[in-house]
Amino acid sequence: MENEDFSSLSEKKLKKLIRETHMVLDQLTQELNQRKQDKQHEEINHIEEHFDEASHNLGNLKIFIQKVFAEMTKDK
């Protein structure tokens, strides 16, 4: 697309192309946003699992401290 030569096109044609490109861009953005939102809805549907995950936090702390010490000894 970037190597295409537009010099032969009339201004009218160019304007039409720009309009169409804008429309396609809007549609693509809309599609991308829709996909993102679908993923978010999907994630919310599994919220019970996240509730469980959120309640096991002290185990996280223990694992994290072990990792920190492992990283520190590795660096030495």
Next chain:
Amino acid sequence: MLFRLFQWLLVLLLIYLLITAVGMIGSGFKGASKGHATELFAFATNPFMGLIVGVIATAMIQSSSTVTSIIVGLVAGGLPVEMAVPMVMGANIGTTITNTIVSLGHINRKKEFRRAFAAATVHDFFNLLAVAIFLPIEILFHPLQKAAGFLATPLVGGENMSVKGLDFIKPLTKPVIAEFKTLAHMISEQGASVILIIFGIFLIFMSIIFVGRLLKKLMVGRAKRIMHGSIGRGPVSGILSGAIVTILVQSSSTTTSLMVPLAGSGVFRLKQIYPFTLGANIGTTITALLAATAISGDHAILALQIALVHFLYNCSAVLLIFGIKKLRRLPLRGAIWLSRLAAEKKIYALVYIVGVFFVLPGLMVFIYQLVE
């Protein structure tokens, strides 16, 4: 259906226990301090000491609702509101440790950890910024205390000074408090008031834990609907849904922790998580307001005042910090910067947790004493 009804009855019973427990603390503290609550809490005349008490107590038990309810009980027992305000602010900071610890669960996957840690610490940075702005102003001019007092006065009236329209609370809680008082006297005649406070703290702690667990099961469907509804609707909707979900599950730690894995997976962006956590700050204030309904008598107005301070503080912080673009960006920038550092070297995350929740409050007390 019958089981669900039983669960709802259990929720009501637990809320009743929470309210009764706050009354117990108030009554016990009044008895223990014998009108000398100010002397008993002399150490908290230093507002930074009050702040550190709030931070550490909440960080230890991981429930700001429990701590603020206890504070309401203490104010009802004679603790001056002025001393209690920094404690409430501290509880706001202390509660953020829970979602930070939850984010540590993503430690094995670097990118995921970076996102999860940023989602957790954006709440920390916001609450730290709120204290940095509001605490000095409150120490100097007491605007929150005054505004809460102004709002509490018309709500509390009548001869017995109980909350208008909620006069039925005292007759409901009084018999149980009396039973616990008798029990405390049976255990120790001299230490009965202290034992009553311990009973109260234990009951608040247990009722908040169990009510939270029950509401999580009962309200998960409604919480889902609210969250589905807020997707793609901007930050105000995020704040509102964060507040409502927190009211439904009666725990800001739960809602803010819930956001961490959602951010970690990359499905939700930090900018979307941020308003939701601010809503959680507002939603959590309902517990202290509920707790304040337990108090009648001379200190009813003060108990409601401190609960309203909690509410006004969180609302004002959201309005001010989130309302001003430059201020709004600070917690985001702080969280992104710190999460990048922590993802590279995990020791930074540890230094941050120990520093913010334990060392920094201590340092502030030390500096304040030096200045004094």
